[in-house]
Amino acid sequence: MLRARGLSFGYDSASPILDEWSASFDAGEVVAITGPSGRGKSTLLYLLGLMLKPQSGDVLLDGTDAAHLSDARRAHLRAARFGFVFQDAALDATRTVLDNVTETALYRGEPLRATQARARELMSQFGVELRASAKPGQVSGGQAQRIALCRALVNDPRILLADEPTGNLDPASADIVVDAFHAQAHSGAAVIIVTHDPALVARCDRRIEL
């Protein structure tokens, strides 16, 4: 489903963070990417998520190179086929919870009402439906991450990328998030998680050490 082929990237050309890095990620698996700080785990995640262009190498999505498409094409792929979960939820503090969950509808070019219906289902599933009209500042950290999870799943992504998704969560909230990752994988998605959390790594199907 998603394949990195000979990826190289570095902020300083003299010392690349990634050098000819390759890996494949299949539908239905949850993969943990681990390694010491500064080894390029997050950078790799953003490369796989088409947010960065590699200096060399390809990111193949269903066999097609997606890394070197135009900005607009890569953006549309991110909105339509990827889901992202960040370490600190990264919600828009000025908008309601429902607005946050449905944010990507505009980017995908989908009608807002259809996305809102799916968003309410997910919010009910993750127990945050009563906070739909609240602002992110009015919810707890665990709720915020569940809201971010709803946002990531609202487009039923085929590839779910998560950067330290449980880093700020209590064990119960972390379990909810990890269960959701597995559920999405079982529905046919590839889930790639950058993490330092041994408990989370232990629940993944595969581990890649950088």
Added chain:
Amino acid sequence: MNPLRRMMALVRESLATAWAQPVASVVTIVIVAGMCATVLLTTGRTVGAEQSVLGSIDSAGTRSIVIRAEADAGLDASVLDRLANLDGIEWAGAFGPATDATNAAVPDGTKVPIRLAWGTDLQQLGIPAVQPVVNRTAWASTVSLEQLGMPDSIGGVITGPGDDYAVAGSLTTPDYLRFLEPLIVVPQNVVPQDAVPQDAVPHDAAAPAPVSVLVVVASRPDLVAPVSQAVQSVLAVDDPTKVKLSTSEQLAALRALIEGQLGSFGRNLVIIVFAITALLVAAILYGLVMLRRKDFGRRRALGASQGLIIGLLLVQVAALASVGTLLGSIGATIGLTASGDPLPGIDFIVSVCILATAVSVIAAIIPALAAARRDPLTELRVP
């Protein structure tokens, strides 16, 4: 989603974003409103004064050309047919020699000059196109009616030679005919002759009637000179020395000078005000982008293209600027009205509003580009 729905979704998101950032939105609106009000209260006042001055000059007959012909000069009403072929003429009218007339009911009353009149657009004087009695109906100005003693604007007049005419109403004397006051005219042939019973036409309409005064109004002040020359070429008089043409070229030149100088002053002021406002709008928006750079990084990560983010910000600024220009122009108009200053025309106000909105949107381009270039990795990474 079709392009229209996509555009509507973009506008909705822009408005929702503006609504969610009340402080920044209000500051932007206030600045644009201030710009609009400043322009209208300074340049607008100047434009209003300019329009007032130019109006005064125009009322003095800036665009009129007057040809006076002696009785034996050979100028007749057929000149109007030839003038109809010329460009640059807004109005033309020919008047016969003046004959003293008095109120038929007061034979010893004040004598007022009466003239036959020809013109294709005498309705401009308030004279109806169809006359109650063709070629025998007179229309008098307010001044004439007062001198004749006809407060109801209806009556009859009789000339020294004994011709009598029915006065059917009052006419409006435009500025360019003010020199003919007190004015009574008898419209001639304002309806086709074949539409009128011949027994209703007391005079021989086929005979060329002499014209003593021909008034031509040019379309624009700068056309006075060329139109004057063209008019002279179609007069077809027997003796050109018995024709005198007078124009207001000096007034037209003065008008152009005033228009140019005040216009230049106004333009410079508008440019300065707009430039300052553009800088302020750009600075505020850039600051806002920097404050919310994490939001733009998130949007980029979640799938917003650079073009979409630029569009979001520009639509947001356009909406806020529109509100600002509306409030600024309303406030300035109220202020000018309250102070009794001349108001610029609606065209000027609308132009300022459109220009102010456009300047704001242009000023937002660089901040929008900066927002679109936020790097998700940099903005979303937690230290």
